[in-house]
Amino acid sequence: MKLITKQTDYAVRALGYLSGRGDTFISSGEIARAENIPASFLRRIMQVLIKAGIVAAREGKNGGVRLAVNPATVRMIQLIELFQGKIELSDCMVRKDICPNRRTCALRTKIQQAERRLFQDIGKTRLSELI
Amino acid sequence: MKLITKQTDYAVRALGYLSGRGDTFISSGEIARAENIPASFLRRIMQVLIKAGIVAAREGKNGGVRLAVNPATVRMIQLIELFQGKIELSDCMVRKDICPNRRTCALRTKIQQAERRLFQDIGKTRLSELI
DNA sequence: TTAAACTAATACTAAAATGGTGTCAGAATG
């Protein structure tokens, strides 16, 4: 069971790389080489980050990407949800119609507690704290 | 992103069912029917629980399964690891040889913190607390 | 003005994890 997938991992590394580079545009290719990430895979990841407004892109020669926001405002939970979707419990807690004993489920309560903690720990961690 | 898969979920429900039934052996089929779980799937799940020593089985007619331990001694973390494997971070933290910036990785620290909490919240939760 | 170096967008394949089914053998019981 993995808490963090490759995509999220790569995204963090790429953002870390960018954060050391100020306002210049860096090509995805360079990042991929430097961080040992498959190039086309990283491009797709960058596009997600771009659409999310976390990095800005510039097309054409000498183009590339750069941070669009202060690393201190980017939280891990944002990245995790971006690439892994919202943190859910198990299906029975989502699809209310299926589960018979949903109302009285103690596990649900417990897990929601854990979820809240997850948000506090990794979730609220800022990108700037990681680099 | 799911923290708990169907298998773990089903296992918890089945154990919950058993815990209300004392020392009698209950057939997997009955549990499956009662809890709305695909029968053959549950059988496979039970075999895991049996091998783990959490339930005991009795073969033959009028056979079935029953709890082999006190529900208070079964922890969620045990079930999760049984069906979803050990909680890992991302690969880079496991395969030491691959990741370049492993030593200084702040994310690793953060996530280990979160992991510890996860253990505390869902992990240490006892089966007996859920039923 | 055109080749090179980029991003945009998206379709595609591969591999792994999860969910679920089926079968055949053997044990207990009535």
Added chain:
DNA sequence: CATTCTGACACCATTTTAGTATTAGTTTAA
């Protein structure tokens, strides 16, 4: 000895994750 169970697996389906490729369009610099 038929029935009702578990044991032990092999098998298939679905979903998620990982990774590749392709075609189009933008910018720059020689």
